[in-house]
Amino acid sequence: MDETGLFYRDTSRQTLFIKGQDCAGGKRSKERITVALCASMTGEKLKPLLIGKSRQPRCFSKIKPESLPVIYKFNSKAWMNSYVMEEWLKQLDSSMRRQKRKILLFLDNAPSHPNIKLSNVELQFLPPNTTYKTQPMDMGIIQAMKLKFRKRQMKHMIKEMDKHPDICGTDILKQITILDAIYWVHSAWEEVQTSTIQKCFSKAGFLCENIDSDDDFDDDDDVPLSVLKLAHEVFGCEFNDLSEMDQTLSTCDNSAKDWDRPATDLLNTLESDGSESESDSDNKETNCCSVSDAHIYADKLKEFAQFHGNTRLLSSLMSASEYLNDMSLNSSKQKPITDFF
Known part of the structure; x- marks a missing residue:
């Protein structure tokens, strides 16, 4: 399991300058989410965990977060913290216990990952500063999901630009809601091939039978020419580069100043964060049909x-x-x- 930051809305040229910098506060932080992906070396995929900024964003309308195709959590920074992580681990442990399974779960040693004892899930933390060599998610699994996400994002842009020729691409991006991002992440994750996951595990040293670890993963993504053209004209970059623009985006508070606080304090912080207002694009009232x-x-x-x-x-x-x-x-x-x- 591993987390990644994702600019789900404002992915213009200016976003490229974020690379190598911490995303802490400011207007840019309102445009990001954190996505946690978990998969096994055989290619089994768990439901993504997605962290936003509000408990019930206005774009959800009457949709309940628990009915979404992802596990949705929230806090003011849209970061992973120890409370959210511990809650997710306990839910995973309950699921494995119901299935009468026992698993070994590999995590990096981020300060937001608590070392707790579970009955059916054993935690194994990767050595410090080695995740880029030993973390299978960093070998191409996260990149494959992001490329498929960007393809959906840019197809949406093409559709909206055809409907509204007078609106520029950046304005269309600002109208994307977190609900759009949730379903794009879900469908992109569902589209990631089992063979891709297996090969990435092999590259990280988790050897599987009948898997050639020397082969690079194949995204197997048929990107339309219109999407590639839009990447050059609007984003000023190659399409594959879009998956790396938020690669170094922080997914937790690395200062570790909050992780010693009791879980009840973190929960109270989460409760207060839920009242935070949304951006203007999420405040628009829509007239629904019958x-x-x-x-x-x-x-x-x-x-x-x-x-x-x-x-x-x-x-x-x-x-x-x-x-x-x-x-x-x-x-x-x-x-x-x-x-x-």
């Missing part, structure tokens, strides 16, 4: 998918129609018997 209108739009999209022969899109829309049907049934009120006379 359930019946949503059914009409879904039917039109299904016709669109059928016309173009896109079975993948059609399958997703059929599932969406089922959710809409459930919403219609749940929202309908039962008529009294007197209405029938």
